[in-house]
Amino acid sequence: MKSTVENLDPARIKLTVEVPYEELKPSLDAAYKEIGSQVQVPGFRRGHVPARIIDQRIGRASVIQEAVNSELPDRYRDAIAESGRVPLLQPEVEVTELPNVTGENGGQLVFTAEVTVRPEFDLPELEGVELTVDAVEVGEQDIDAELDSLRARFGSLKSVGRKAKTGDFVTIDLTAVIDGEEVDSVSGVSYEIGKGNMLKGLDTALRGLKAEESATFTTELAGGEHAGEQAEVTVTASAVKQRELPEADDEFAQMASEFDTIAELREDLAKQATDRKTAEQAVAARDALLDLLRDRIDFEVPQAVIDNEITQHLAAEGKEDDEEHAAEIRDDVTGGVRDQIILDVLAETLDVRVDQNELMDFLFQTAQQYGMEPGQFIQGAQQAGQIPAFVSELARNKSLALALRQVTVKDSAGKELDLSEFIGSDEADAAAIVDEVERVSTPADTDEKNGSASSSPSSPSSASSASAPSADSAK
Numbered sequence: 037m038k039s040t041v042e043n044l045d046p047a048r049i050k051l052t053v054e055v056p057y058e059e060l061k062p063s064l065d066a067a068y069k070e071i072g073s074q075v076q077v078p079g080f081r082r083g084h085v086p087a088r089i090i091d092q093r094i095g096r097a098s099v100i101q102e103a104v105n106s107e108l109p110d111r112y113r114d115a116i117a118e119s120g121r122v123p124l125l126q127p128e129v130e131v132t133e134l135p136n137v138t139g140e141n142g143g144q145l146v147f148t149a150e151v152t153v154r155p156e157f158d159l160p161e162l163e164g165v166e167l168t169v170d171a172v173e174v175g176e177q178d179i180d181a182e183l184d185s186l187r188a189r190f191g192s193l194k195s196v197g198r199k200a201k202t203g204d205f206v207t208i209d210l211t212a213v214i215d216g217e218e219v220d221s222v223s224g225v226s227y228e229i230g231k232g233n234m235l236k237g238l239d240t241a242l243r244g245l246k247a248e249e250s251a252t253f254t255t256e257l258a259g260g261e262h263a264g265e266q267a268e269v270t271v272t273a274s275a276v277k278q279r280e281l282p283e284a285d286d287e288f289a290q291m292a293s294e295f296d297t298i299a300e301l302r303e304d305l306a307k308q309a310t311d312r313k314t315a316e317q318a319v320a321a322r323d324a325l326l327d328l329l330r331d332r333i334d335f336e337v338p339q340a341v342i343d344n345e346i347t348q349h350l351a352a353e354g355k356e357d358d359e360e361h362a363a364e365i366r367d368d369v370t371g372g373v374r375d376q377i378i379l380d381v382l383a384e385t386l387d388v389r390v391d392q393n394e395l396m397d398f399l400f401q402t403a404q405q406y407g408m409e410p411g412q413f414i415q416g417a418q419q420a421g422q423i424p425a426f427v428s429e430l431a432r433n434k435s436l437a438l439a440l441r442q443v444t445v446k447d448s449a450g451k452e453l454d455l456s457e458f459i460g461s462d463e464a465d466a467a468a469i470v471d472e473v474e475r476v477s478t479p480a481d482t483d484e485k486n487g488s489a490s491s492s493p494s495s496p497s498s499a500s501s502a503s504a505p506s507a508d509s510a511k
Contacts, residue, residue, distance in 0.1 A: 037053065037054065037055050037056075037059060037111060037114065037115075038053070038054045039051055039052065039053045039054070039114075039115040039118055039119070040052045041119045041121075044150065046155050046156070046335070046336065047124075047152055047153055047154070047155045047336065047338040048150065048151070048152050048153065048338070048340075049119065049121055049150070049151060049153055050148055050149070050150045051112070051115045051116065051119065051127075051148065051149045051150075051151070052146070052147075052148050053111055053112070053115045053145075053146065053147055053148070053149070054144055054145070054146050055107065055111055055144060055145040055146075056144045057135050057136075057141065057142050057143055057144055060103055060104075060107060060135060060144075060145055063103040063104075063106045063107045064099060064100070064103045064135075066103070066106065067099045067100075067102035067103040067106070068087045068090055068099055069083070070102065071090055071094055071098065071099060071102065072084065072085040072090055075090070075093065075094065077089055077093060087099075096136075096137050096138070097137045100134055100135055100137060104131065104134065104145055107145065108129070108131075108145075108147065111145075111147075112127065112129070112149055115149070116149075116151070121153040121154065121156075122153055122154040122380075123151050123152070123153055123154075124152050124153060124154055124338060124340075124341050125151065125152045125340060125341060125344060126151075127149040127150060127151035128149065128150045128151070129147055129148070129149045130147060130148050130149075131145070131146070131147045132146045132147060132148060133145065133146035133147075152338045152340045152341060154377055154380070154381075155335040155336065155337075155338070155377065156335075157333055157334070157335045157381070159329070159333070159381060159382060159385055160328070160329065160332040160333065162439060162442040162443050163442060163443075164444075165328065165442075165443040165444070166443065166444045166445075166446060167321055167324045167325060167328070167443055167444070167445045167446070168324070168445075168446055168447070168448060169317045169320040169321050169324065169445060169446075169447055169448070169453070170317070170320065170447065170448050171447035171448045171449040171451070172310060172313045172314055172317065172447070173313075174306055174309045174310050174313065178306075178309045179302050179305050179306050179309060181309075182305040182306075182308060182309050183284055183301070183302065183305055184281070186292055186293075186305070187281040187282055187284060187288070187292075188279060188281060189292075190281075190282050190288070190291070190292055191279045191280055191281045191282065192279070192280050193205055193277040193278070193279055193280070194277060194278060194279075194280050195247075195275060195276065195277050196276055196277065196278050197246065197247070197276075198246070198276070199243075199244045199245065199246055199276075200229060200242050200243060200244065200245050200246070200273060200276045201229065201243060202229050202230040202239070202243065203228070203229065203230060203278070203279070204228070204229050204276055204277065204278050204279075205226055205227070205228050205229075205276075205277045205278070205279065206226070206227055206228075206229060206242055206245075206273045206275065206276050206277070207224060207225070207226055207227075207273070207274045207275040207277075208225050208226075208227055208242070208271050208272065208273055208274065209221070209222070209223040209224070209225075209271070209272045209274060210222050210223075210225070210235075210269060210270070210271050211269065211270045212257060212262070212267040212268070212269050213267060213268045213269075213270075214262060214265060214266070214267045214268075219257075219260075219262050219267065220257070220260055220262065220267075224274075227242070229242050229243060234258070235255050235257075235258060235269060236255050236256065237253045237254070237255045237269075238253075238255070238269075238271065240253070241253045241269075241271050242271065242273060245271075245273040245276070246273070246276065247273055247274065247275050247276050248272070248273070248274065249272070249273055250270055250271065250272040250273075251270070251271055252268055252269065252270045252271075253268075253269055253271075254266060254267070254268055254269070255267065255269055263353075263354075263355075264355070284298055285298055286298050289301040315458065317445075317447065317453060317455070318455045318457075318458035318459065321440055321445045321453070321455060322436050322437070322440060325436060325439060325440055325443065326375065326378075326379075326436060329378050329382070330374070330375070330378070333378055335374075335377075337370055337373050337374050337377070341373055342366065342369055342370050342373055343362075345369045345372070345373055346362045346365060346366060346369050349365060349369060350362070350365075376432065379431075379432035379435055379436065380428070380431075380432065382432075382435040382436070382439060383431040383432055383434070383435035386435055386438045386439065388431045388434050388435045388438060389431075390427050390430045390431050390434065394430060394434075395423075395426065395427060395430065398426060398430055399413065399414050399417065399426065402426075437458075437459040437460065438459075440455060440459045441459060441460075441461065441462060
């Protein structure tokens with residue numbers, strides 16, 4: 037096989053692939069056999085029809101088409117691998133030459149494949165880079181906030197006759213009207229004023245209402261078939277309640293924790309706040325590193341990839357794929373695609389691997405987030421072909437953690453931070469590899485003594501988002 041590459045632009049190439057007849061011969065023979073097993077020709081047993089008879093009865097063109105459909109995906113994969121470029125979308129394939137349909141056997145298969153590929157760029161040198169994050173500071177107000185959060189879990193709600201204010205719990209009825217027609221309604225919903233997790237403008241409308249009072253406001257609906265449309269919403273507060281918190285004393289400490297005194301509880305809450313803010317430092321360092329990569333890497337995100345992502349995003353939300361809806365998300369999609377490309381290159385450069393345990397932990401956690409049974413979630417992900425995407429996402433996250441080991445992270449007070457608890461360390465990874473090798477090799481040695489062999493478990497590998505073309509993709 038011979039393949040050549042033509043650069044159409046920085047993110048699009050044209051492959052020209054030539055496959056001589058001799059290399060197609062095995063696929064042609066297989067095609068003759070397959071077609072021969074499907075036809076009945078008088079005087080010949082099914083599956084034993086000579087090639088010349090199939091040429092006469094069926095036509096050599098059908099055989100060649102069968103062989104080309106079989107060969108093309110693999111030949112494309114070989115050509116794109118040889119080019120050293122990473123495809124981001126399915127290729128546009130055109131067959132320009134086929135083996136001889138008449139006359140002597142011979143000729144060649146020639147096809148072209150235009151494909152959008154990942155832009156090429158160099159990663160910045162990370163050695164010597166210094167990142168700064170906020171220092172961990174835990175004061176009395178942080179401990180009070182932790183304590184109030186714990187008290188809220190043990191609080192009770194009490195009806196009040198005053199006007200509703202932020203923090204109150206209101207039982208509400210909602211009615212949405214568009215052009216004089218009621219399009220949606222809910223009743224008996226409990227809502228905490230200030231949460232802001234229902235409708236824009238709802239908090240403002242509820243503040244100042246007493247029980248059995250109503251207010252009307254205009255807002256954009258967040259769900260249902262009218263999502264995104266402007267509607268007049270009437271909200272009625274059928275009940276207003278305030279949360280009453282238990283006293284923060286020794287009795288509460290004994291009820292809500294394993295501690296005997298409120299002082300001991302506050303000390304533990306201070307530790308919890310410190311641990312949380314320390315973890316937030318690791319997240320801030322990761323975000324700072326990603327920002328640095330964004331600033332120091334320059335490339336144009338392929339427009340075709342952005343358009344494809346927008347189409348998929350809008351379809352998932354049930355929205356029309358028009359320019360108005362596309363404009364709303366174009367910037368976010370562009371940034372997301374750019375980050376993915378950067379992190380994919382980082383993961384490859386750092387030779388990031390995602391093992392079976394990491395993948396299973398991710399799948400179980402994701403299933404819990406969606407409130408699904410893990411087995412059901414994993415089966416659905418497999419059927420939808422989402423596993424390679426999950427592996428890629430894990431590799432991207434892991435690449436940032438590995439890259440953080442190469443830089444220096446200090447807090448705003450100038451203290452150098454040890455983030456190994458969150459990002460691991462090269463030493464710990466090396467020790468884990470040794471332990472795994474010893475664990476796997478020990479049973480194998482035992483089996484060899486018993487005259488049997490054992491194999492080590494395999495790990496999943498990341499797959500490209502763009503697969504080889506199917507036969508139907510050829511134009």
